[in-house]
Amino acid sequence: xxxxxxxxxxxxxxxxxxxxxxxxxxxxxxxxxxxxxxxxxxxxxxxxxxxxxxxxxxxxxxxxxxxxxxxxxxxxxxxxxxxxxxxxxxxxxxxxxxxxxxxxxxxxxxxxxxxxxxxxxxxxxxxxxxxxxxxxxxxxxxxxxxxxxxxxxxxxxxxxxxxxxxxxxxxxxxxxxxxxxxxxxxxxxxxxxxxxxxxxxxxxxxxxxxxxxxxxxxxxxxxxxxxxxxxxxxxxxxxxxxxxxxxxxxxxxxxxxxxxxxxxxxxxxxxxxxxxxxxxxxxxxxxxxxxxxx
Amino acid sequence: xxxxxxxxxxxxxxxxxxxxxxxxxxxxxxxxxxxxxxxxxxxxxxxxxxxxxxxxxxxxxxxxxxxxxxxxxxxxxxxxxxxxxxxxxxxxxxxxxxxxxxxxxxxxxxxxxx
Amino acid sequence: xxxxxxxxxxxxxxxxxxxxxxxxxxxxxxxxxxxxxxxxxxxxxxxxxxxxxxxxxxxxxxxxxxxxxxxxxxxxxxxxxxxxxxxxxxxxxxxxxxxxxxxxxxxxxxxxxxxxxxxxxxxxxxxxxxxxxxxxxxxxxxxxxxxxxxxxxxxxxxxxxxxxxxxxxxxxxxxxxxxxxxxxxxxxxxxxxxxxxxxxxxxxxxxxxxxxxxxxxxxxxxxxxxxxxxxxxxxxxxxxxxxxxxxxxxxxxxxxxxxxxxxxxxxxxxxxxxxxxxxxxxxxxxxxxxxxxxxxxxxxxxxxxxxxxxxxxxxxxxxxxxxxxxxxxxxxxxxxxxxxxxxxxxxxxxxxxxxxxxxxxxxxxxxxxxxxxxxxxxxxxxxxxxxxxxxxxxxxxxxxxxxxxxxxxxxxxxxxxxxxxxxxxxxxxxxxxxxxxxxxxxxxxxxxxxxxxxxxxxxxxxxxxxxxxxxxxxxxxxxxxxxxxxxxxxxxxxxxxxxxxxxxxxx
Numbered sequence: 001x002x003x004x005x006x007x008x009x010x011x012x013x014x015x016x017x018x019x020x021x022x023x024x025x026x027x028x029x030x031x032x033x034x035x036x037x038x039x040x041x042x043x044x045x046x047x048x049x050x051x052x053x054x055x056x057x058x059x060x061x062x063x064x065x066x067x068x069x070x071x072x073x074x075x076x077x078x079x080x081x082x083x084x085x086x087x088x089x090x091x092x093x094x095x096x097x098x099x100x101x102x103x104x105x106x107x108x109x110x111x112x113x114x115x116x117x118x119x120x121x122x123x124x125x126x127x128x129x130x131x132x133x134x135x136x137x138x139x140x141x142x143x144x145x146x147x148x149x150x151x152x153x154x155x156x157x158x159x160x161x162x163x164x165x166x167x168x169x170x171x172x173x174x175x176x177x178x179x180x181x182x183x184x185x186x187x188x189x190x191x192x193x194x195x196x197x198x199x200x201x202x203x204x205x206x207x208x209x210x211x212x213x214x215x216x217x218x219x220x221x222x223x224x225x226x227x228x229x230x231x232x233x234x235x236x237x238x239x240x241x242x243x244x245x246x247x248x249x250x251x252x253x254x255x256x257x258x259x260x261x262x263x264x265x266x267x268x269x270x271x272x273x274x275x276x277x278x279x280x281x282x283x284x285x286x287x288x289x290x291x292x293x294x
Numbered sequence: 295x296x297x298x299x300x301x302x303x304x305x306x307x308x309x310x311x312x313x314x315x316x317x318x319x320x321x322x323x324x325x326x327x328x329x330x331x332x333x334x335x336x337x338x339x340x341x342x343x344x345x346x347x348x349x350x351x352x353x354x355x356x357x358x359x360x361x362x363x364x365x366x367x368x369x370x371x372x373x374x375x376x377x378x379x380x381x382x383x384x385x386x387x388x389x390x391x392x393x394x395x396x397x398x399x400x401x402x403x404x405x406x407x408x
Numbered sequence: 409x410x411x412x413x414x415x416x417x418x419x420x421x422x423x424x425x426x427x428x429x430x431x432x433x434x435x436x437x438x439x440x441x442x443x444x445x446x447x448x449x450x451x452x453x454x455x456x457x458x459x460x461x462x463x464x465x466x467x468x469x470x471x472x473x474x475x476x477x478x479x480x481x482x483x484x485x486x487x488x489x490x491x492x493x494x495x496x497x498x499x500x501x502x503x504x505x506x507x508x509x510x511x512x513x514x515x516x517x518x519x520x521x522x523x524x525x526x527x528x529x530x531x532x533x534x535x536x537x538x539x540x541x542x543x544x545x546x547x548x549x550x551x552x553x554x555x556x557x558x559x560x561x562x563x564x565x566x567x568x569x570x571x572x573x574x575x576x577x578x579x580x581x582x583x584x585x586x587x588x589x590x591x592x593x594x595x596x597x598x599x600x601x602x603x604x605x606x607x608x609x610x611x612x613x614x615x616x617x618x619x620x621x622x623x624x625x626x627x628x629x630x631x632x633x634x635x636x637x638x639x640x641x642x643x644x645x646x647x648x649x650x651x652x653x654x655x656x657x658x659x660x661x662x663x664x665x666x667x668x669x670x671x672x673x674x675x676x677x678x679x680x681x682x683x684x685x686x687x688x689x690x691x692x693x694x695x696x697x698x699x700x701x702x703x704x705x706x707x708x709x710x711x712x713x714x715x716x717x718x719x720x721x722x723x724x725x726x727x728x729x730x731x732x733x734x735x736x737x738x739x740x741x742x743x744x745x746x747x748x749x750x751x752x753x754x755x756x757x758x759x760x761x762x763x764x765x766x767x768x769x770x771x772x773x774x775x776x777x778x779x780x781x782x783x784x785x786x787x788x789x790x791x792x793x794x795x796x797x798x799x800x801x802x803x804x805x806x807x808x809x810x811x812x813x814x815x816x817x818x819x820x821x822x823x824x825x826x827x828x829x830x831x832x833x834x835x836x837x838x839x840x841x842x843x844x845x846x847x848x849x850x851x852x853x854x855x856x857x858x859x860x861x862x863x864x865x866x867x868x869x870x871x872x873x874x875x876x877x878x879x880x881x882x883x884x885x886x887x888x889x890x891x892x893x894x895x896x897x898x899x900x901x902x903x904x905x906x907x908x909x910x911x912x913x914x915x
Contacts, residue, residue: 032323032388034321036319045318048318052313056307058620058624059599059624063599063602063621064302074353074605074606076351078355090354091361094355095361097471097473098471098473099550099551100470100471101551102358102551102554105542105558106362106365106366108424109365109369109554109561110365111431112369112535112558115431115528115535116561117372119524119525119527119528170361197433200433203431204428204431211421223471225470226470227471247365254372278509278570313591322580325584335595336591344602356601370587374580374584377583378580385577390581
């Protein structure tokens with residue numbers, strides 16, 4: 001790119017930043033303080049409040065009077081068809097069979113958020129130590145030795161348990177992500193970078209698994225995600241496993257990849273505010289001679 | 295009045311208080327947390343309100359919706375916080391400083407009325 | 409498996425898979441992803457067009473369950489029309505983006521803002537595309553909410569691909585508005601489920617929602633969706649966001665993304681609520697009228713090219729809401745308001761209004777791409793900086809002009825047919841207020857389009873620096889503009905598809 005490069009740019013993908021000593025957060029604190037002086041005038045605060053109070057009263061009254069007279073009701077329908085779903089926990093049945101499409105899109109939301117966070121330019125990474133330079137603290141090491149394997153084991157158990165009890169891929173994924181975050185914060189594990197292909201593949205695996213299974217069953221059952229008879233349980237279990245790992249990786253990514261705040265003056269002036277939205281200024285030397293110019 | 299009514303009303307209260315914060319608070323962290331809390335309010339309503347008709351039969355559908363909603367809220371909050379940090383790094387301010395319809399110093403600002 | 413299952417699968421899950429391919433981060437994966445997404449979306453929409461023309465609205469019972477237990481994909485003429493125009497615009501913008509973001513082979517060095525944008529535009533846009541198609545095909549309230557969230561997150565991220573502080577702030581504001589809108593929608597969903605015990609739009613329509621809870625949820629969902637559609641007075645986020653984004657993102661956001669929430673509004677108000685109340689329809693129409701005037705006047709006062717077009721979007725979206733009162737029997741606001749007891753929806757207002765939505769998508773995408781070419785060439789965005797650019801970029805100039813022609817409603821554009829139908833309906837119902845608004849809006853449109861063209865033609869002030877614009881970017885803009893300018897000739901086919909299902913497909 002011919003445009004001016006961001007001074008932080010060389011930190012974004014490579015390991016260069018990770019040899020740094022971390023980020024000086026002194027300039028960040030004022031940004032997080034809020035004395036309320038920028039809020040609107042007090043009269044506005046009160047007026048919005050006065051508008052919302054009657055809305056709340058109306059909603060509360062309405063909720064009290066609400067009555068559903070449908071028949072048969074959805075809980076009865078779910079109970080009736082639960083044996084066909086391949087699982088015995090009704091919530092898992094809803095999430096992975098009746099409304100599997102919603103769950104597919106839900107993982108797609110996670111992927112969208114991850115890609116969106118990747119697309120924000122990053123300053124220095126918050127957790128910037130290279131792997132192998134773990135903090136030399138005996139208590140931390142002992143906790144990690146205890147907590148991380150337990151988390152992994154529990155996650156596997158939760159994934160498997162989801163078909164019959166309140167548990168499942170998302171709970172397991174959150175637990176795995178917790179272990180990942182712990183390892184990252186303790187600087188045992190180098191945070192996975194956006195550029196790492198395995199990260200992308202695993203993160204995409206949840207959605208990809210869903211879509212591939214959905215399309216694969218289409219010729220047999222005539223509907224997307226309609227599991228053939230007898231296949232529901234193994235397919236759901238497989239999907240849950242893929243989901244758990246994908247959710248874990250995505251959550252760790254969301255945690256470690258948010259941009260840290262460089263000192264304000266270091267990035268403010270890197271982009272010509274009136275120019276190309278991508279900051280590709282039209283440098284004079286980059287302009288080829290224009291034969292059509294008068 | 296049953297406990298489920300209380301949960302649903304608490305949901306309404308949380309939702310509206312959070313909405314109030316989003317509308318009146320200028321600091322981005324307030325806004326992001328407010329949006330997150332609005333979701334929590336809806337989840338409370340979603341779990342309590344349909345259930346109060348027949349408290350003995352748990353309806354798995356709202357539970358599924360809430361589980362999905364929580365994951366969606368996590369994703370949205372993460373992105374919103376990341377973006378808020380980026381606003382801070384780009385503008386040096388934790389507020390949305392550029393008013394969309396007011397004049398700003400750039401040449402592409404609307405011309406003052408003549 | 410019938411055509412319905414096959415084509416709906418292609419339309420939604422094709423772009424979704426393509427987004428994962430594009431996530432690969434190599435130049436070839438970006439190209440493959442965009443090609444796969446465009447191909448499946450085009451195939452899906454055309455396949456559905458044929459199916460729906462042949463046998464009326466079709467459905468796909470996902471998971472084999474069907475409502476109310478499962479989720480149904482459901483396509484009527486309205487869905488198909490929106491899918492198709494999204495596919496056409498999306499394919500053109502995808503092509504455009506391959507050149508706009510520069511040399512893709514520099515991606516891996518790409519920690520520069522431009523490299524990052526090149527790398528993440530395709531996956532974000534393909535995710536957004538899948539969500540949009542999902543919205544057009546969804547027949548389930550909660551599913552709409554989840555799709556909306558993908559749409560909102562990806563759309564805000566597309567804005568912040570631009571690195572200027574203004575665009576960053578605009579993207580943040582867009583994200584906040586979008587998320588609050590989703591939350592209001594979700595609360596509406598919760599209320600409806602509490603009251604009616606179903607999430608299926610079709611079952612809700614059969615229950616004919618009425619009463620305080622139904623009204624409250626419609627109000628909540630309407631405010632939420634109106635904010636996302638930038639309906640006046642909730643439009644303030646739109647101009648900085650659409651003007652600040654990189655050109656391909658601007659084109660997509662203005663042309664197709666705001667239509668997603670508009671689609672939901674129309675579905676809710678008419679298909680589910682059967683027109684709701686006369687007062688509500690008049691209010692929506694009134695806000696639309698205000699949007700036309702306010703947006704057009706502010707467009708005239710802008711000094712930056714992309715802000716003119718962005719304010720024009722605010723104005724043109726107003727037309728889509730003028731459709732609301734005109735759809736009602738005999739037209740509302742004309743004195744002859746009859747109750748919605750046995751609604752006879754106006755075919756003229758329906759086909760005219762939706763045709764305007766379609767033609768706006770084509771024209772606005774073309775105009776933003778053309779404007780993108782001009783700002784790409786001079787690396788400046790102010791109107792005075794594009795002086796004389798018409799001589800350097802005649803194709804882009806033509807594309808902008810043709811797009812403006814369609815917006816202003818000159819024949820044979822689709823905009824002309826749409827406005828003419830709305831006018832005819834307004835006149836026959838005696839709604840002279842709407843006639844005046846439509847006419848004044850058209851004149852103001854001509855004024856701001858001419859304002860831009862005048863600057864572009866101004867040779868005397870022509871600036872020196874000029875970056876050559878890849879031909880592909882010029883062609884993409886011109887082809888869409890030609891489509892917008894001539895769609896009016898083929899309006900009959902569009903009418904036929906729009907009447908499959910019509911205003912209230914489930915009644």
